[in-house]
Amino acid sequence: MTTYLVPLIIIGGLTSAGVYLLLERHLTRMLLGLLLIGNAINLLILSVGGPSGNPPVHGRTSDGETTTADPLAQALVLTAIVITMGIAAFVLALTYRSYRINTIEEVSNDPEDTRVSQLSGKEDDDIEERPEPDASRDTDLPDELDALPGFEGSR
Template sequence: MTVTLVLVIAMAVLFSCGVYLLLERSLTRMLLGFLLLGNALNLLLLVMSGAAGAPPIGTSSEGITDPLPQAFALTAIVITFAVSAFLLALIHRSWKLSRADEVEVDEADVAIGRDRDDEDDEPEADFDPKSPEDADDPHDRITDSAPEATR
């Protein structure tokens, strides 16, 4: 097994565990999932940068590694740290206010989702082209001044 294959397997495991933790209701697990995704992204950048090369000191430029993926990895580390600090502040504020670490189900959102599912079943059932809500496009309006042939 080569080093690159080990890194790809580790990256896949980190991505899958991170997505699984992001889908949890606990805010702490969401934070851990986000951190795992950040580390998986850094491994992805490391794998995509190619094979290790010679240090950029010397007279020839043959075999020198491209420094751009390393700069991307440093940027990803800083962004992951900043967003993690923000998420940690949100978790702390949520804990101080409600003494709960879980995201609650909002009944209004559930009702809106239920209404949208009902509307998707029969979208043309209550369509009235003369009502102002359904007449959004001025080109689709039927006017009384139009000739009979165009109706």
């Protein structure tokens, strides 16, 4: 099997550019990174799929080829294209909603995550204790909120 170096370099370049863009804080750059990685994966599937050949239809030939092309790689690429476009539409919707709500596109640190990470850095003595459950309420009988209204006597 002959391995061509140029498609592998293109796949590596697309993947590295996609990962770089995914690590950015802007949502449109993240979307572009996802699209680049999706295209790199499609090229990888096609290059690994084997050499070209006759169409996988009985009785059809193409320029005197002796082997039949593997249809699995083409089907996987078509499926990957559909999945990539669905993810792109979802990320575009998230970007649009984030921009409409915040009027900024950059993803910032979540204040709650910052607070939790600061708490985890403190010692265990500084963190307040969890309250113990009330043993008198811990029964197998249904609570008032467990049953729907009108069905109290159904049990």
